[in-house]
Amino acid sequence: MQLLTVEDLKVSFPTPDGVVEAVRGVSFSVDRGKTLGIVGESGSGKSVATQTIVGLNPGGKVSGQARFEGRDLLTMGRDELRRLRGAEIGMIFQDPLSSLHPYYRVGWQIMEMIRNHTDMTKRQARQRAIELLELVRIPQPHRRVDDYPFQFSGGMRQRAMIAMALALNPKLLIADEPTTALDVTVQAQIMELMQRLQDEFDIAIILITHDLGVVADVADEVLVMYAGKPMEVADRRSLYYRPHHPYTVGLLESLPRPTNKGQRLKPITGQPPSLIHPPQGCPFHPRCPYVMDRCVSEMPPLDDADGGVAGHRSACWLPSDIAGASPELDAQRLDVAQRNRTAVAAAPEGGAR
Amino acid sequence: MLKFLVRRLTLGVAVMWVVATAVFILYFIAPHDVARTLAGKQSTERVIQLIRHRLGLDKPITEQYLDYLNRLLHGDLGYSYVNSMPVVNVIKEDLPITASVAFGGAILWLLIGVSAGVLAATRPRSFLDRTVTAFALFFYSMPVFLLGQLFLLLLFFRLTMAGFDIFPGGGYVPFAASPGEWLRHLILPWFTVALVSASTYARLTRGSMLEVLGEDYIRTARSKGLRERRVIYRHGLRAGMSPVVTQFGIDLGTLLGGVILTETVFGLPGLGQQIVTSISDGDLPVIMGLVLLASGFIVLANIVVDALYAVLDPRVRLT
């Protein structure tokens, strides 16, 4: 049994402008020692999905299941869920600058976490905080423990956040874009640190990012989300080398990779759709260069792609054996698309690759 | 922190010196002849000259100025024209009353304002939130003297007529004489001072807390599994208080104004009433003393507020 299994999660928010359907039926799971990557553009519902299961997103209408060690997080009592947060499920967020409280010492914030869930004395908690800072490689931890967040660099703050999130040896770590706000070298250090700690403590990690490159390095399994829906699920090798969904292909082609060396990077044109009135059919069809008649009216199911190798699934009407990102494959896709397209579904501007 | 305090104190002394000088200049350009006033209408020119000499008014103005500063430094504010009492004694007599009204009022105003604001902010758009907003608007648009009169009419006059002698109609009982009576006589003045300003603070706190509760570090606090109460007070209010403290520093002048009006409405013989009578009597030394006292209070209170701000925010303290 997996540590966390989320099934058919749906989250919507009533707003004055209408109901925002942020997450529309997402399933995923992750086990100890494994990393699940969740990828998607801004607004695709990555944060909402993960924060909802730990109860950090009140005000939304939620359905589905999220079983953590067999218990459903979505139906358990508020207090029970609160006690899981921090102790069993640690979290780190995108902006380490604003995620630590500016008025409290870094050590105090870590100690607060420890003392909230254990009955350690102040002295013991402080000792543990120093150990944790050392674990995440903060220099001179016994001195830095008394610093305020503003005295830390961005990378150090994220390390401190990691130290805090891991203070109680949680089984699951949810990292919501942990490196987006950091510069490239620091990004690599933080990712390296998370992997080292994962190996050391056998932690399950959900790594949220909009950078497929990051995920391709570290994730065991990857979920690609778009407009609140799962587009493609695969192990990282399949996803990287044999992507099936045009959205995934688009994300990969907008990224510098060894396989597209010398080619011009191609950003995905257009904007993500409104979540109040999501488009009919496949939500990606207005931006898809391979749009077919069927895409406009019918949402494709998440089905085996590329022979279903290692659970590779994709929600796209294109033939399941066209998998990979290369000019030749793109031409094949276009060929199929053009044969299945009437005037009803016009390809987006500049979409013909 | 120490450097910060020293800097602020030096600045405070400088401000007081400017105020003292301004008061001195006003004294000289005011259209009155002190010696003649003191001597009375019937006295001869010789007597007036004598008084002038005794008061040092015949010395060069620079020398008088230095004498004046010297006396100030020794806590000598001169004598009242009206009853020849030292101004310091006049102030000493009335200060406890004013201090009682001002401090009690200020504490109550912060307490009511901040807690109403927090309650409203933690339940935005709820019935409670709307109620707080409605009350805040009501009291915000109410002048202090009107609120005081309303209290007297409803809570003193009507209640007493109905046989419930709960609130007195004014006056003051020293704390030392009877703490209970002291409290009973001050409750209505306190609420009068507090409610009008509290409404501003409720709205200020609400806005500030709503903003703070949306911050990332609040999400972090929740992700740590802290109880909601702790999240709101330890993490939210700590940060949300900064603008409130700043505003409080600015509003101290309002507090003094409110106290003067309130003392008048409730017949409390404090400094507020003293300044009203002194102005109508033209009792310059007392007026000057009170102006200096009020300025000193505002300067001091601002230093306290700044220090409090530094205590709240380590970035102010350490950089």
Ligand SMILES: Nc1ncnc2c1ncn2[C@@H]1O[C@H](COP(=O)(O)OP(=O)(O)OP(=O)(O)O)[C@@H](O)[C@H]1O
């Ligand atoms: N409380 C809320 N009320 C209304 N809409 C919300 C709420 N929370 C999130 N949303 C909407 O849900 C959608 C998904 O948001 P989410 O934060 O999950 O995106 P994301 O994939 O994490 O993007 P990013 O990469 O920018 O973090 C967004 O359009 C957002 O505006």
Ligand SMILES: [Mg+2]
């Ligand atoms: Mg997000």
